[in-house]
Amino acid sequence: MNMLYRAIVISLAALALAGLSGCQSVGVLSEVGAGVAQVTGVVTPQQAESIKRAGTAVGKTFADITxxxxxxxxxxxxxxxxxxxxxxxxxxxxxxxxxxxxxxxxxxxxxxxxxxxxxxxxxxxxxxxxxxxxxxxxxxxxxxxxxxxxxxxxxxxxxxxxxxxxxxxLRAIKKGRLTSALTILAAESAKSLGGQYLAQLTEAFEGSISDITATMMNxxxxxxxxxxxxxxxxxxxxxxxxxxxxxxxxxxxxxxxxxxxxxxxxxxxxxxxxxxxxxxxxxxxxxxxxxxxxxxxxxxxxxxxx
Amino acid sequence: MARKSLAAAALLMAAAALAASAATMSVQVKEAPVRATPSFVGKVVGTLAYGDRIEVQQTQGAWSQIAGKGISGWVHSSALSTKKIVLASGREQARVAASGDELALAGKGFNSDVEAQFKATHRDIDFTWINRMEKIRIAPAESQAFLKDGLVAPKEGGAK
Incomplete structure (x- = not known):
């Protein structure tokens, strides 16, 4: 617990040093933080890798919304x-x-x-x-x-x-919804753009819209x-x-x-x-x-x- | 001697930094204005379009000095992506094996087809005003005049 706390503090310090502003993606934050924490011996290389992986997975979903x-x-x-x-x-x-x-x-x-x-x-x-x-x-x-x-x-x-x-x-879109939308997108690029994909994609789109508007308006x-x-x-x-x-x-x-x-x-x-x-x-x-x-x-x- | 090697090291580092920043990038927005100087008060010397591939020669703060499509000047880096954006449609698009990290297919995913499908099932939702508001575009000259006339003095001439 204490270790994790120190890792977070160091991450934040690293961010401040790097001169990054307000709304950095989670991916970047974990990348910098895990690296620094590992160098300073606060976490093991394995722990650092796992922090990095988890962070990048979340970051990637956002990166994939063009x-x-x-x-x-x-x-x-x-x-x-x-x-x-x-x-x-x-x-x-x-x-x-x-x-x-x-x-x-x-x-x-x-x-x-x-x-x-x-x-x-x-x-x-x-x-x-x-x-x-x-x-x-x-x-x-x-x-x-x-x-x-x-x-x-x-x-x-x-x-x-x-x-x-x-x-x-965009961050109000539920994680599961984003994952399924991105899975459909990945499949879509491999296969032809059939009506079935369009329907599935529209469903994910509708869900994303209601996640956002519910958060924004309610x-x-x-x-x-x-x-x-x-x-x-x-x-x-x-x-x-x-x-x-x-x-x-x-x-x-x-x-x-x-x-x-x-x-x-x-x-x-x-x-x-x-x-x-x-x-x-x-x-x-x-x-x-x-x-x-x-x-x-x-x-x-x-x-x-x- | 020590000074010489220090100078050599500095030169090497500078060369490495230059090499690292020279890269081909894509325009990821509909239209990106290119300016004469790295600032929003810089004169607009041209416009790049979605998917245009350009060379980034150097960066200065949030600005990238670019050359390509017969234009050279400065573009705000938020308009650029390291991904190659493939402008293709229909079957051709489906044939491109997309590896998400390096490639983005324009028009893939949530696009005008999805919007049309959404509209078909939500007839109560009207896009008239969305289209109307998208047409309200303030020219750089009007922005500059607005700041000047209102005695609003930007710090360092624009976003950094």
Whole structure:
């Protein structure tokens, strides 16, 4: 137990040394960690090999979902989100959201996805936002009302961009489902693309979509993923040149509007208060957002009348 | 003497690093802009397409300097894969013996056929707005102007 703990600590140290950021795949983590632990004599070569094997097996399943397949998963996840939440048909507001969002996405660790990042407002007062795999991002009108500045809105979009960049949606697909899908895929490449395979593949696809949408819309991601997304959001804001306090600002507003037992973010995310406490660790004590007048004016002009 | 061998060792290491980074890679996204400098403020000098094979000459942070398809410049590394992406369809695709580690078949697995099959059994799920939002694409010049006009000053000119 103690040995394993030391191996984990050393893995984390190795990762920090290697300068790897937020959302590394499990495969990479085990590879680096097991290697270092073995060199330092914490685990035997056999143990190291087994850690490495287990890690790579998990990592490989993700590696096997190509960006193109991620794109198709994302399209259907997005369409399913819009089956529950109506899109807001407001061209200028949606354009503003895309200019801000697509600009921010360039500052993430994964600016290039198969189909790129695209943003849409959902016409609901519920405070909510979703990121479908590949970068289709949806933000509710209720969430926009919690944003008092472009910097605050940038923080919301950066958090969602981070979920897509880190592939948190794909990670919600149940392991067994992924394994069976990949088995079908392996068989498919060997044989002809018959109707039977298409049917099996579609079944695995449907299952994957419902795993993702159930997690995204009902149960929420693991707290660790939310922390990762908040931290990556701060990085994006800082690289782009926005005030990272935009994140604490929107969380403070959300705290006022969310009912603890309500729908949307109240159900799927850690409480705004606890997120503010976590975020303060890397942006410093909470202070008001500093947004230049010209930026504030265009923000009001674009979304003030929604 | 010691200094000489140190210099030789450094040279060897540099050569090894250079050799290690020179590699053929594939474009794994629909379209990848190629820029004059390793930065998002760099001028776009061309565009690579899905499956294009290019040579990576060196990397700088998250950027790869590439040459191929008559274009040379910098591409963000998230657009590239070490796998060879085979663009083939139908029976031809099925004949390619895929070893997942080195080869990816474009259009394999969850693809437009699977999406069509899904749509056939879920007629209530509408893709109109998904197609519409995918068409909203902000040009690099508009992004740059947006940052400038809003007095947003990126650190070091873009993603690292």
């Amino acid at each position: 960006p193109e397949q991620e794109y198709y998963i994302g399209r259907t996840v997005g369409a399913t989100v819009l089956n529950r939440y109506k899109p807001l048909n407001n061209e200028s507001a949606n354009h503003y959201l895309n200019v801000l969002g697509q600009t921010l996405a360039q500052f993430s660790d994964r600016p290039e996805t198969f189909g790129g990042y695209h943003f849409l407002i959902m016409e609901t007062e519920e405070v909510n936002a979703f990121a479908a795999p590949g970068g289709l991002i949806f933000v509710s009108r209720g969430m926009l009302r919690c944003c008092r500045s472009e910097d605050a809105l940038a923080a919301v979009l950066a958090h969602e961009i981070a979920h897509a960049a880190c592939q948190h949606g 149960s929420g991601y693991a707290r660790e993923f939310e922390r990762q997304a908040d931290q990556a959001a701060v990085t994006i804001l800082e690289r782009a040149g926005y005030d990272p306090q935009g994140l604490t600002a929107v969380l403070t507003e959300m705290q006022k509007h969310l009912k603890p037992d309500g729908a949307g973010f109240a159900k799927t995310h850690p409480s705004p208060g606890s997120r503010i406490a976590d975020v303060a660790k890397f942006v410093g004590p909470v202070r008001p957002v500093t947004s230049p007048a010209v930026r504030q004016a265009r923000f009001q002009a674009a979304l003030g009348k929604l």
